[in-house]
Amino acid sequence: MDTPWLDRRQLHAWIRLAAVLELLPGVLDAQLRRDAGLTHFDYYVLAMLSEAPGRTLRMTELARQTNATLPRLSHVVSRLEGRGLVKRFPCPDDRRATNARLTGPGWEKVQEAAPGHVDTVRQHVVDPLTDEQIDQLAAIGDAILTRLDPSGTMAATYTRYDEG
């Protein structure tokens, strides 16, 4: 716990990151909530399911891909199920486990919400950065996540965000 304080450059970087941490989630949530009645996290859950084989995933795997705890995911999926966007059913392979499958309306909801969301991400994150900075951001994210999640279990391998 013998910690030196941050120098001016480190401080500047941290302040900026803290501000982004504070402001960006609100912007993402607001747009999706207004245009699709979804939280950013809701959207992420539906998006991950939409790209899974059979549009189905086990809760644990879904939690991993969305960087969420299991209790949080369970609550969210309950609400989504109540709205008919997702269906839960017991996993045949392991009777402890539960599968979540995207329903037809759920699929339509993602398709409908995706363009506006991608537009928001472009507008607030991608467009203001140069190509170089995009790559730098990816590397920085990797480095930080390695510390946040040493086991490497989180930090989804999300390769097809751009699927229509």
Place this chain on the structure above:
Amino acid sequence: MDTPWLDRRQLHAWIRLAAVLELLPGVLDAQLRRDAGLTHFDYYVLAMLSEAPGRTLRMTELARQTNATLPRLSHVVSRLEGRGLVKRFPCPDDRRATNARLTGPGWEKVQEAAPGHVDTVRQHVVDPLTDEQIDQLAAIGDAILTRLDPSGTMAATYTRYDEG
């Protein structure tokens, strides 16, 4: 709304950022909550007050420096006041306004919480990055914040995070 999808590089960067957005706040909150009984936002509020002249700021200015909305700040300051860490009193210059001043116990609380917090920030953000990446992160943060907060009113000018 004629939005092209994200290409692979943009996607990778965004996924990483989204993961950091999801995981980092939890880590910061957990450490401060466990060791000092404070939210990260609570800490930020107290820290900004501790560096203000007379350890006093108007609510609006405090909200600006902490990237918060006024309703949110009002609730948080109410709770902090209830714990005796902050005191509110009417601003003499403008009878619409309210000033918030850090109390003695509030000052001690920040001093007590600071080392552990800085340690956490080091561990999860500063240490995993190279010196170059620190500067890149600052530039990236600046660029994004320009879009998030076009008026430039937010995004605190936080120059003395390192005061002991």
Place this chain on the structure above:
DNA sequence: ACAGCACACTTGTCGCTACAACCCTTCCCG
């Protein structure tokens, strides 16, 4: 001098997340 509007908050309510139990199933090992 007074209408009208903008500003600086405060309060109330609702929804979401974290944390801590809790239950059932599977695995491990003697």
Place this chain on the structure above:
DNA sequence: CGGGAAGGGTTGTAGCGACAAGTGTGCTGT
């Protein structure tokens, strides 16, 4: 093959943030 530990998931509760009013003050113009 039985008993304990670990894995997978749900539920309950408390606390925080967003949004939408509501109150009172200051500014502007005519």
